[in-house]
Amino acid sequence: xxxxxxxxxxxxxxxxxxxxxxxxxxxxxxxxxxxxxxxxxxxxxxxxxxxxxxxxxxxxxxxxxxxxxxxxxxxxxxxxxxxxxxxxxxxxxxxxxxxxxxxxxxxxxxxxxxxxxxxxxxxxxxxxxxxxxxxxxxxxxxxxxxxxxxxxxxxxxxxxxxxxxxxxxxxxxxxxxxxxxxxxxxxxxxxxxxxxxxxxxxxxxxxxxxxxxxxxxxxxxxxxxxxxxxxxxxxxxxxxxxxxxxxxxxxxxxxxxxxxxxxxxxxxxxxxxxxxxxxxxxxxxxxxxxxxxxxxxxxxxxxxxxxxxxxxxxxxxxxxxxxxxxxxxxxxxxxxxxxxxxxxxxxxxxxxxxxxxxxxxxxxxxxxxxxxxxxxxxxxxxxxxxxxxxxxxxxxxxxxxxxxxxxxxxxxxxxxxxxxxxxxxxxxxxxxxxxxxxxxxxxxxxxxxxxxxxxxxxxxxxxxxxxxxxxxxxxxxxxxxxxxxxxxxxxxxxxxxxxxxxxxxxxxxxxxxxxxxxxxxxxxxxxxxxxxxxxxxxxxxxxxxxxxxxxxxxxxxxxxxxxxxxxxxxxxxxx
Amino acid sequence: xxxxxxxxxxxxxxxxxxxxxxxxxxxxxxxxxxxxxxxxxxxxxxxxxxxxxxxxxxxxxxxxxxxxxxxxxxxxxxxxxxxxxxxxxxxxxxxxxxxxxxxxxxxxxx
Numbered sequence: 001x002x003x004x005x006x007x008x009x010x011x012x013x014x015x016x017x018x019x020x021x022x023x024x025x026x027x028x029x030x031x032x033x034x035x036x037x038x039x040x041x042x043x044x045x046x047x048x049x050x051x052x053x054x055x056x057x058x059x060x061x062x063x064x065x066x067x068x069x070x071x072x073x074x075x076x077x078x079x080x081x082x083x084x085x086x087x088x089x090x091x092x093x094x095x096x097x098x099x100x101x102x103x104x105x106x107x108x109x110x111x112x113x114x115x116x117x118x119x120x121x122x123x124x125x126x127x128x129x130x131x132x133x134x135x136x137x138x139x140x141x142x143x144x145x146x147x148x149x150x151x152x153x154x155x156x157x158x159x160x161x162x163x164x165x166x167x168x169x170x171x172x173x174x175x176x177x178x179x180x181x182x183x184x185x186x187x188x189x190x191x192x193x194x195x196x197x198x199x200x201x202x203x204x205x206x207x208x209x210x211x212x213x214x215x216x217x218x219x220x221x222x223x224x225x226x227x228x229x230x231x232x233x234x235x236x237x238x239x240x241x242x243x244x245x246x247x248x249x250x251x252x253x254x255x256x257x258x259x260x261x262x263x264x265x266x267x268x269x270x271x272x273x274x275x276x277x278x279x280x281x282x283x284x285x286x287x288x289x290x291x292x293x294x295x296x297x298x299x300x301x302x303x304x305x306x307x308x309x310x311x312x313x314x315x316x317x318x319x320x321x322x323x324x325x326x327x328x329x330x331x332x333x334x335x336x337x338x339x340x341x342x343x344x345x346x347x348x349x350x351x352x353x354x355x356x357x358x359x360x361x362x363x364x365x366x367x368x369x370x371x372x373x374x375x376x377x378x379x380x381x382x383x384x385x386x387x388x389x390x391x392x393x394x395x396x397x398x399x400x401x402x403x404x405x406x407x408x409x410x411x412x413x414x415x416x417x418x419x420x421x422x423x424x425x426x427x428x429x430x431x432x433x434x435x436x437x438x439x440x441x442x443x444x445x446x447x448x449x450x451x452x453x454x455x456x457x458x459x460x461x462x463x464x465x466x467x468x469x470x471x472x473x474x475x476x477x478x479x480x481x482x483x484x485x486x487x488x489x490x491x492x493x494x495x496x497x498x499x500x501x502x503x504x505x506x507x508x509x510x511x512x513x514x515x516x517x518x519x520x521x522x523x524x525x526x527x528x529x530x531x532x533x534x535x536x537x538x539x540x541x542x543x544x545x546x547x548x549x550x551x552x553x554x555x556x557x558x559x560x561x562x563x564x565x566x567x568x569x570x571x572x573x574x575x
Numbered sequence: 576x577x578x579x580x581x582x583x584x585x586x587x588x589x590x591x592x593x594x595x596x597x598x599x600x601x602x603x604x605x606x607x608x609x610x611x612x613x614x615x616x617x618x619x620x621x622x623x624x625x626x627x628x629x630x631x632x633x634x635x636x637x638x639x640x641x642x643x644x645x646x647x648x649x650x651x652x653x654x655x656x657x658x659x660x661x662x663x664x665x666x667x668x669x670x671x672x673x674x675x676x677x678x679x680x681x682x683x684x685x
Binding site for chain 2: 116
């Protein structure tokens, strides 16, 4: 496999000089464009887009790379050609007036011509040479030179002249595209590929299951690395866009930045920060589990941060989604008006898978969003097999990671049993997988959400109840009651009964408190009684003691008086 | 050539018209071998079969490249019969006299 880094840097010394085509995507797979100054063969069946391809090469050369071009038309007249490409916004008349383009219609009618011997195609050379010189052309298209073979019968002369023509064009140094109709078993009917040895591109238009896909393949590109796969391409109102599909390397840079999912509780489940930027997230679940709401909420949050988001809707129309999300409190219309949110709604059956991929690519390249939502990828299965869808999604995820764009897919699971391998087989590819499932219990249906995986971060292993309210989405911790996990009204009932017992419990607490206070009061009263009893006993005891003192004192005084009264023996008495 | 063309031509151009002047233009590219051969061959042819009844103009496309576009010239040398109508284009070095007769709408006398 080629390394894309090598081929996206044209003009390195020693490499083949290339002429950029300006066709979106083609320059990437050819590593810069077609070989400069050499012829390139574009072959394919009728209606595969050869003429358009070549005219876009000329017009883009004139308008974007300032390289005038000559278009030699063998099939359509100049006016017809101009009219055919007006719808693509190519104004051939104006380019001709600006001397950036010259269209020459070459018509050969066999019935008017008699071949009378040896001849050559000098007339073509002179016309071509004159056209190139008159505007200084750098690019030439010969569409379809094989018509010469129907106009002229001498094959050996024609082949010799063609070889001379291509040699001459190389000498002139003009980058040439030759278109050729696909032949039986050969790339072209007249074996033009043998003259053009530098670059051959095959265009293909296939219809499978009534859905058409255009594909392009570089059969050879001498002297240059190139992508070898079949690349789907799209023709729309802006011309051709080619999708360089697989780069099989796994060198994507990663970010450690985290972005919110728009649901706080969901962020909490991922250590409180949300998804990694540039990661891929799968939301799967059965019908009506709110996958779209999760996706829309993610988109809404992205826009709230002021970042751009593209919402690819494969099931509902944009206005339907806007209306539905308004009912749960999300105003997406506001973001659409502010140019932050882009809706791209299409039925999956509109075109093939590859075409969807190209269309998605184109939108992303144009809008340059930070977040992309695909809702739902399950519907793509209607236009391709599981393996095709998977390979498409791998390429899409690859591309988005390269661009550091976060992507959220939603997927419908048809049964209620969680399959380990389901969801279009992308579950192994994505970085984070949210599963929303119905929990049927107690005669009602509730939603449970859990993270099946989330690479590179700590994440909750708990089932949360997922509730959609008027104000948005909400996750509630699933109630673990005595009989197991409870959700919905059972949870509410359980919560209520627990609430009640709490009140009762609280009530009980206060009653006990009062009892204590009362007890204390009683105790305190008792203490007061004892205290006063003690005081009265003390007083009683003290009373006897005082009386004794008094008696003693009075007796003393009496004795003194007595002594004074008795006189003479006073001294003896007192000694 | 289809039979219808032959029929149309023979109807418009009976062999007994004698006084028709053939207006012929020979487009060549300089002095390339094919061109020189074509000039010689057509001159001999006209002298032998249309003596006194033709005007031959020899144009070098290298000198006048715009004519190539106008006259839808791809292969050279080319002889253009302007008159009598219908216009016919003969390419090659005119060495195949049989085809020159047919191309000019002449009966092959010899």
